[in-house]
Amino acid sequence: MTRYRKPxxxxxxxxxxxxxxxxxxxxLLAPLxxxxxMAFNTSSYMVFPPEGFTLKWFxxxxxxxxxxxxxxxxxxxxxxxxxxxxxxxxxAALALVRYRFRGREFLNSxxxxxxxxxxVVLAIALLVYYSRLxxxxxxxxxxxxxxxxxxxxxxxxxxxxxxGVDEALEEASLNLGAGRWRTFFEITLPLIRSGMVSGAIxxxxxxxxxxVIALFLSGARMTTLPVRIFNFLEYNSDxxxxxxxxxxxxxxxxxxxxxxxxxLGF
Amino acid sequence: xxxLELRSVSKKYxxxxxxxxxNVSLEIEKGELLCLLGPxxxxxxxxxxxxxxxxxxxxxxxxxxxxxxxxxxxxxxxLGMVFQSYALFPHMTVLxxxxxxxxxxxxxxxxARTRAREMLEMVGLLELExxxxxxxxGGQQQRVALARAMVxxxxxxxxxxxxxxxxxxxxxxMRIEIRxxxxxxxxxxxxxxxDQEEALTLADRIVVMDKGEVRxxxxxxxxxxxxxxxxxxxxxxxxxxxxxxxxxxPAGSEPAVLKTxxxxxxxxxxxxxxxxxxRLCVAVRPEHxxxxxxxxxxxxxxxxxxxxxxxxxxVSHLGSIVEYHVxxxxxxxxxxxxxxxxxAPSVAEGGTATVKWAVQSSMCFPE
Ligand SMILES: Nc1ncnc2c1ncn2[C@@H]1O[C@H](COP(=O)(O)OP(=O)(O)OP(=O)(O)O)[C@@H](O)[C@H]1O
Ligand SMILES: [Mg+2]
Numbered sequence: 001m002t003r004y005r006k007p008x009x010x011x012x013x014x015x016x017x018x019x020x021x022x023x024x025x026x027x028l029l030a031p032l033x034x035x036x037x038m039a040f041n042t043s044s045y046m047v048f049p050p051e052g053f054t055l056k057w058f059x060x061x062x063x064x065x066x067x068x069x070x071x072x073x074x075x076x077x078x079x080x081x082x083x084x085x086x087x088x089x090x091x092a093a094l095a096l097v098r099y100r101f102r103g104r105e106f107l108n109s110x111x112x113x114x115x116x117x118x119x120v121v122l123a124i125a126l127l128v129y130y131s132r133l134x135x136x137x138x139x140x141x142x143x144x145x146x147x148x149x150x151x152x153x154x155x156x157x158x159x160x161x162x163x164g165v166d167e168a169l170e171e172a173s174l175n176l177g178a179g180r181w182r183t184f185f186e187i188t189l190p191l192i193r194s195g196m197v198s199g200a201i202x203x204x205x206x207x208x209x210x211x212v213i214a215l216f217l218s219g220a221r222m223t224t225l226p227v228r229i230f231n232f233l234e235y236n237s238d239x240x241x242x243x244x245x246x247x248x249x250x251x252x253x254x255x256x257x258x259x260x261x262x263x264l265g266f
Numbered sequence: 267x268x269x270l271e272l273r274s275v276s277k278k279y280x281x282x283x284x285x286x287x288x289n290v291s292l293e294i295e296k297g298e299l300l301c302l303l304g305p306x307x308x309x310x311x312x313x314x315x316x317x318x319x320x321x322x323x324x325x326x327x328x329x330x331x332x333x334x335x336x337x338x339x340x341x342x343x344x345l346g347m348v349f350q351s352y353a354l355f356p357h358m359t360v361l362x363x364x365x366x367x368x369x370x371x372x373x374x375x376x377x378a379r380t381r382a383r384e385m386l387e388m389v390g391l392l393e394l395e396x397x398x399x400x401x402x403x404g405g406q407q408q409r410v411a412l413a414r415a416m417v418x419x420x421x422x423x424x425x426x427x428x429x430x431x432x433x434x435x436x437x438x439x440m441r442i443e444i445r446x447x448x449x450x451x452x453x454x455x456x457x458x459x460x461d462q463e464e465a466l467t468l469a470d471r472i473v474v475m476d477k478g479e480v481r482x483x484x485x486x487x488x489x490x491x492x493x494x495x496x497x498x499x500x501x502x503x504x505x506x507x508x509x510x511x512x513x514x515x516p517a518g519s520e521p522a523v524l525k526t527x528x529x530x531x532x533x534x535x536x537x538x539x540x541x542x543x544x545r546l547c548v549a550v551r552p553e554h555x556x557x558x559x560x561x562x563x564x565x566x567x568x569x570x571x572x573x574x575x576x577x578x579x580x581v582s583h584l585g586s587i588v589e590y591h592v593x594x595x596x597x598x599x600x601x602x603x604x605x606x607x608x609x610a611p612s613v614a615e616g617g618t619a620t621v622k623w624a625v626q627s628s629m630c631f632p633e
Contacts, residue, residue: 168353171320174340175347176367176418186366190357 032249039242046239057243067244070228077139077224078208081146085203088147089154090196094188096155097162098170115152122149123216130217137219145217146207153206154199161195162188201255209248268332269454270294270317270422275326277312277478286312288478289326294422299448299455301465304475305501310458313475314424317456319343330421341370346415346453348425352407354399360386360410361395367418385417386410388447405436412444416451423448423455429464441468462502466490474498496631499549506555506600508532508548509633512540520569521625524548528596532572535630545633552603554627557590560618573622576600581615592621 034048042052061067095101096108114122126145127136135141165188173183189196211226218227229244271294277287287309294300302310315321317328319340327336335343346367354363361382368378386392389409399407408428415423428444429437445468448455459465465472466486474482474489474497482494493499496507510526516536524534524546534548560575576592579599583606590602590613600621613619 166351166353168349168351169355171318171340172347172349172353172355172414173366174320175318175343175345176414177341177344177370178366179339179341182370187355 035242035245036249038239039246041239041242044238046237046242057239058247060238060240061243061247064240066223067225067228067232067240070223070225073139073223074208074225077142077146078204080143081150081207082200082204084143084147085151085154086196086200089151089199090158090192092151093155093158093162094184097159098167111155112152114149119149119212123213126213127216136217137222139222141217142214142222142224145213146210149210149213150203150206153202154196157199157202158192158195161192165191205252205255267296268293269296269298269330270456271329271332272313272317273327273329275313275316275323275328277309277316277321278324285324285478287316287323290475290478290480291326292473292480292483294454294456296454297452298470299445299457299468301469301472302456302458302475303462303465303472303501304460304481306460308475309478310460310475311426312478314347314426314456314458317422318345318347318424344418344421346418346420346423348408348411348415348423348428350427350430352399352411352431354407354410354414356399359396359398360391360402363399363410364414364417367414371418382413382417385413388450389413389443404432405440408432408440409443412447416447416453421454423453425455425457427458427460429459430461437464444468466502472502474501476501493549493629496547496549496633499629499631504552504601505549506552508550508598510546510548512542512544512546515540515542522630524630526596526598528594528598530574530594530596530598532574533569533625535625535628537630537632540632547631547633549629549631550600550623550627552589552601553587554623555600555602556622557592557602557604557613558620558622559613560620570625571622572625572628573620575618575620577618578613578615590619592619594621 037050038046038048039057040053040055041047041050042054042056043050092111096104096111122145126141130136130141133141169187169191170183173187174180178186209226210224211230214224214227215230218224223231225244225248229241233241270292272290272292275287275290276285278285290313292300302313304310312321316323319335319338323336327334329335330343330345355366358366361379364382364385365378368381373381383392383395386395389412391406391409391413394402394406399410402410408431411428425444429440432440441464444457457465457468459468469486471483472486472489473480476497482489482498484492489498489502493502499505500507508524508526508530510524510530510532512522512534513525513531514523516522521533522536522540524532526532532548534546537546540546558573574594576594578590579593580591582589582591586606587603588606590604592600592602594600602621
């Protein structure tokens with residue numbers, strides 16, 4: 001008897017779990033679905049259910065030079081910030097994980113501080129600082145600010161990866177005659193590539209949709225997409241915004257489809 | 267010819283008060299296989315890593331073929347190392363792993379490939395050259411690690427407990443294999459282990475270490491038959507120990523007399539410079555003890571042969587030998603080993619018997 005009861009209860013348990021998970025996913029994903037549907041809606045207001053099919057909101061988005069310019073700015077900003085953050089983050093992670101030195105703990109918490117800092121506070125601080133330095137509203141200013149926020153995430157993902165790489169591998173490489181740099185490029189780098197790529201993608205996405213800091217630091221000539229959307233929403237409510245959201249959604253999905261899962265650390 | 271020389275090498279790690287390695291001096295001959303043997307934490311790995319260049323000595327110098335390499339970085343030392351975890355590069359095939367060291371030495375591609383293949387053939391893994399390390403068994407990974415370290419023709423091969431991750435059967439097999447390859451290539455090697463059996467079967471010479479210091483250096487037979495201290499006697503092979511004070515010095519044909527703490531009087535070997543009343547420890551190997559029927563006790567206790575009566579507490583059959591645990595009246599326990607074929611039927615568990623041993627076969631250490 002008992003033999004049969006156990007699988008049965010576990011089956012019921014598994015079904016319940018699946019149903020609950022499904023419900024949670026639906027709850028989270030339903031708004032996204034509604035937004036996508038509204039992007040193709042003929043009505044000039046964000047109404048649901050849709051009244052007819054059209055692509056005019058997408059056309060409106062790509063015709064609006066301010067949106068296109070903002071999209072370009074955000075893309076370039078995201079790629080630049082992610083690249084800079086990776087170039088800084090990998091050696092930092094290497095130093096924090098592999099070397100014992102005085103002040104290591106302090107440096108470790110210093111690198112993580114931006115994660116704990118409220119974005120608004122950081123934004124205000126940078127605003128004051130940048131206006132002194134006269135780089136307010138400049139591209140370089142935005143890159144620096146974003147790098148500050150995303151570098152901890154790169155360090156985190158790369159460190160997690162580095163802890164999993166046996167130090168003896170690097171020693172073996174040294175022992176076989178490779179110098180420190182050669183060892184880094186031949187052994188360490190290939191083995192932390194997945195952490196590095198996922199860190200960089202994460203960094204790109206975070207920079208790409210960062211609003212608060214960009215709102216404070218971008219100027220009239222340097223507007224990112226999230227800031228542009230935010231400003232647009234103040235005065236308009238037509239489904240152009242839904243079309244933009246759909247485009248962003250597609251970009252994100254494409255990134256996750258074209259980057260093999262192993263690079264994302266799954 | 268001396269291939270590797272250590273001169274008064276010491277290491278004290280930052281933040282530690284004790285010396286992990288204390289004033290070690292050694293000379294290793296060309297083609298010799300030297301085993302560093304000692305209990306956990308005695309400094310074997312530290313010593314090996316100092317030779318490899320991963321740990322900087324606090325004092326002393328390391329010479330390879332007479333050239334001081336103490337200040338050289340690891341990649342300039344040309345010493346091969348086999349790691350306990352093998353440390354095979356997971357993103358490279360077996361062949362690429364073996365070729366790595368040759369590639370770093372800028373050896374032409376075709377030559378590197380030929381040499382790597384030859385080495386893989388020697389360890390019997392040529393047919394697996396395109397596999398990745400994760401697709402190999404522990405023993406196979408071990409061979410790749412060995413091939414990778416030897417293909418660069420290092421001046422000395424360093425092995426840190428290379429067999430400790432293998433099961434007992436494979437370990438014995440790999441021991442023989444390593445010894446065969448080492449002899450075939452004639453490569454000077456240092457083999458770290460805490461397994462005395464491994465050291466006894468593999469080594470040309472054994473270095474016994476304890477608490478960072480070298481306690482004895484000698485051939486396996488030498489350290490087994492003539493240990494210089496109670497520590498070495500205990501660490502290599504098994505030993506019975508009896509503590510007591512010296513009651514009489516050797517006189518004429520009669521050996522010295524030891525009175526054990528439980529009051530037993532035993533003949534023992536004299537050690538130069540002893541005085542009566544001094545504390546001593548007598549050590550006898552289980553295979554040097556002999557069991558006889560109980561009746562023989564007093565009659566046989568002539569000068570030169572000890573005979574004490576005891577109760578047989580336990581008998582274990584270990585295949586070719588039988589081991590008896592004998593309790594003496596004073597409470598001391600002795601382990602006696604005899605060939606299974608020779609074991610007397612009259613000595614059974616629970617009965618009494620006489621344990622005999624010749625004075626020459628015992629060892630005597632002042633405390
Ligand atoms: N990096 C280190 N920092 C500080 N102390 C260390 C370090 N490495 C080893 N020690 C200490 O040095 C001593 C010797 O260590 P070592 O690893 O050389 O021993 P071992 O003989 O190889 O032992 P085992 O058989 O367990 O591998 C130990 O007391 C150890 O705690
Ligand atoms: Mg060790």
